[in-house]
Amino acid sequence: MTADATSGADGAVADPAFELLPRGTALEARLLREFADHAAIGFSLYEVPVAPGEPGRFSFVNRTYLKLLGLPSELAIAEVGDAVLEAVHPDDRHRTAQMAADFLAGRPTHQTLRMIRPDGSVRWVRSRRTPILDDDGGLVRVAGTVEDITEFVMTSTALRENEERFHQLADNVPVGFTLTDVGDPPRIVYWNPAFLQILGVDPDAADEPVERLLVSRTHPDDVAAWSRSLDDIRAGRPFDGEIRIIRPDGELRWLRIRRHPVRDEHGVVFRAAGTDEDITDRKSAEAALRFAQSEADRANAAKNEFLSRMSHELRTPLNAVLGFAQLLEMDQLSESQADSVGYIVRGGRHLLALINDVLDIASIEADRLELSIEPVHVGTALNDAVRLVQPQARDAGVALSFDPMTPAASLFVQADQRRLRQVLINLLTNAVKYNHRGGRVEVSAEQVGTGQIRFVVSDSGMGIRDEDMARLFVPFDRMGQQASGIEGAGIGLALSQRLVSFMGGHFDAHSVHGTGSVFGVTLPRSEHVDHPVVAPSATAEAVGPPERVCTLLYIEDNHSNVRLLQRILARRPGWELVHTDRGRRGLELVGACDPALIMLDLHLPDMNGIDVLRELRRQPGGETRPLVIASADASPGQVSRLIAAGVDAYITKPLDVRDVLSLLDRFAADPQTVAPPRAVT
Structure with a gap:
């Protein structure tokens, strides 16, 4: 036991530091002063006036009181009252009068005030006043405390402003906001007005739980989407999907629903934060766009078909006009006959050029002109x-x-x-x-x-x-x-x-x-490239008969074209013509007549000429059988595709008679010497 400790009557040890000090002692005064000067809040004692009309006065303030108000520590006690009143914000001074009236009436008071410090900064303080009464119940003085609550006020203001901004956002955007507890069963704990409006529900007249409203409004085929969204959220995955809802008036609306997991401080998902957006207008626009695109594709296909058909229908009759006129030019004609035939040829070629130009412009406008x-x-x-x-x-x-x-x-x-x-x-x-x-x-x-x-x-x-x-x-x-x-x-x-x-x-x-x-x-x-030297094309003059009899199988359904080719073959002895107007029959004739050359039109009554080409190439020996396309379709893309598909040449109608004669001479020679595929236009 220490020297300062004493034993009580019951034997317990008493510590003088924890005993009440005799009132009025110097030690008590010193300890109270230390406590007051080091406390985190300001203390004051205010002496009320003894007689009506006399001024009251502060009899005690601690250093913290002066410090909180920004007053100098050496301020005389008699000057504190005026300094405090001067520091109160002008807009809050009316409250001090009410406080005075209350504590003079013996009522405890508290107020929140703004104080302006000498440096101009504004601080918020909470001021409390407690009346001190004598034995007769008379008011003798007022005990006061002052606490700086500036940080609390600023934080509360920021929280309140954030909450107001959130509600301004949530209450005024046309997107539904929800917070859902993901327990079993799930429960929607927050929704904004737009969420109910999207569902077609009056926010002030919702008569059933929101969860039930949501499910009852969902299209039957889309109800399962809610279960999928909850499964994803519980697994910690966000969900993004589209559902349909049916409003009370029967209107069908599309919603895009997004859900994101919300985790607690332990990382456990306990809520889903969601948005629900009405995308019906977008869905309608997408459907309209798809329909418009489909219509445009159909119109474009129709235009392409028209161009292809017009190219064929216009160039085919010109084949007879220009073809027979060219044959006439090769005959021995009188001067007047030659002049007349010249007019036919020039007129036909002018018409052909005009047709080509019109079709070219149409192809450009249809965005289908093919360039190399x-x-x-x-x-x-x-x-x-x-x-x-x-x-x-x-x-x-x-x-x-x-x-x-x-x-x-x-x-x-x-x-x-x-x-x-x-x-x-x-x-x-x-x-x-x-x-x-x-x-x-x-x-x-x-x-x-x-x-x-x-x-x-x-x-x-x-x-x-x-x-x-x-x-x-x-x-x-x-x-x-x-x-x-x-x-x-x-x-x-x-x-x-x-x-x-x-x-x-x-x-x-x-x-x-x-x-x-x-x-x-x-x-x-x-950039510079090696420029090839192009040899001039040979003029198709009369040649002697070939060393072998050559058969030309012509698969063509236009009889004037067949007649023209018969006349052309007449200028090449040793060639004989076998003709059919059906693609299927042409494939059968290949084995029967063993042609030196097949000339094929693309537009046939029973099958497309391209299909004839493919089937021919699949036949035994058909992969090397010489075949020339003779078509009114002169588009570069079509020519390139067929050359790549294995045709030996591609000639366009109207036929150039000299080109056809050169072609016959070329294939009448030894097949091993035949030149590589080319287009003759």
Whole structure:
């Protein structure tokens, strides 16, 4: 036992530090002062006035009281009252009067006030006042405490603002929000008004549990989706799906439901946070889009079918017109007969060119024009076009010039070779047609920057008026030239402009009425490639009979075409014709007549020509049987596909008689020397 400890009457040890100090002792005063100065809250004693009208005064404040209010610690006690009243926020001073009235009436009071410190900062404090009464119940002084609650107020304000923002969001967006306890059974513990509105339920008149409402509104085929969503959430996986609900008025609505797992502090899933969005309008738009796409696909298929059929139907009769006219040209005719046949051939070829141009424009507008983009030698393209138009220029008395030594002529462009030649021929033909005798047409090429080549065709013709330039590329608009006697349909420039655009280039035109025009075609430049030398095609002249008798099996259902081929074969002794208008019968005849060559049309009454080709290649020995397609379908894609499928050549209708004769000579030779497959167009 220590020296400071004493034993009580009951033998227990008493510690003087825990005994009550005699009141009024110096030790008690010292301990109370230490406690007051180090407490976390402010203490004060306020002496009430003895007589009415006399001022009250503070008799004690601790250091914390002054510190919380931002008052100096050396402030005299007599000055505290005025300093405190001055520190109260102006908007809160009316509350201090009410507090004074309450504690003077002997009632405990408390208030929350804002205090403005000398540095201008604002602090929130909670002030409490407790009356101290004498033995007779009279009020003698007031004990007060002051506690800084600024952090509490700020936190409460932030929480309240966050809650308000959440409710503003949840109550005003058209998306349903839910929180669901995922126990068994699950229970929806929160939903916003939009959730019930989506279900078609008045939020103020819901007369059954929300969980039951949700299931009762769900389409019977989609109820299982709720079970799947709960299974996913309980497994810790989010769920995203679509369901249908049926509202009380029978309206069917689509919802997109998303559920995300909510975990407790131990990582255990106990809730699902969900959103429910009405996507009926989107579903309707998607259905409308699918229908529109289906209609567009059907219209596009119909257009493609129309183009294919028109190509066949228009070119097939021209086959007879041009074919028999070409045969007549090969005969010994009088001058007048030759002149008449010449008109037939020129008219037929003009009509064929017009048909091709119309079908090309239709193909471009249907976005089904097939191009073969490759490096094209500038000089060769210009030279070929000039060579083909030169006879027309000579007949019209127009000088047509091209300098093959210009620097750009040795370069290459990215283009479809056949389509580029078609564009250049159109421009040159127009430059000659709309010129005058003694006029000139100049063709050139120039490099534009480092990545483009511009083809230029300039003429000294009649030019185009400024007001007509906007109509330049309108199909079939000849801008008043119908009565000029100049042959044309007003389609060449429109087609050329579209072809250039399809090849990734652009078209420009400048003209001065009465002086002439300049047309430019700019295309992307290509890297240098070895430019092949193309040997001129041989002219099909009369040849002697072949060393063997050759049979041509012609599978064709158009009798005028058959008749034409009979006339062509008459110019090649040693060839005999076997004909059928049915694909199935043609396959049977292959083994019977052992043809040196099969000529096949694609449009047959009983089966497609492509199917005939496939079946032929499956027959024993059929894989090497020479076969040529003769069709009115001249699309490059079709030609390429069939060449790749194993045909030996592809010739287009109207037939060029000289090409057919060359073809016969080619296949009458030793089969081992037959050239590789090619297209003859």
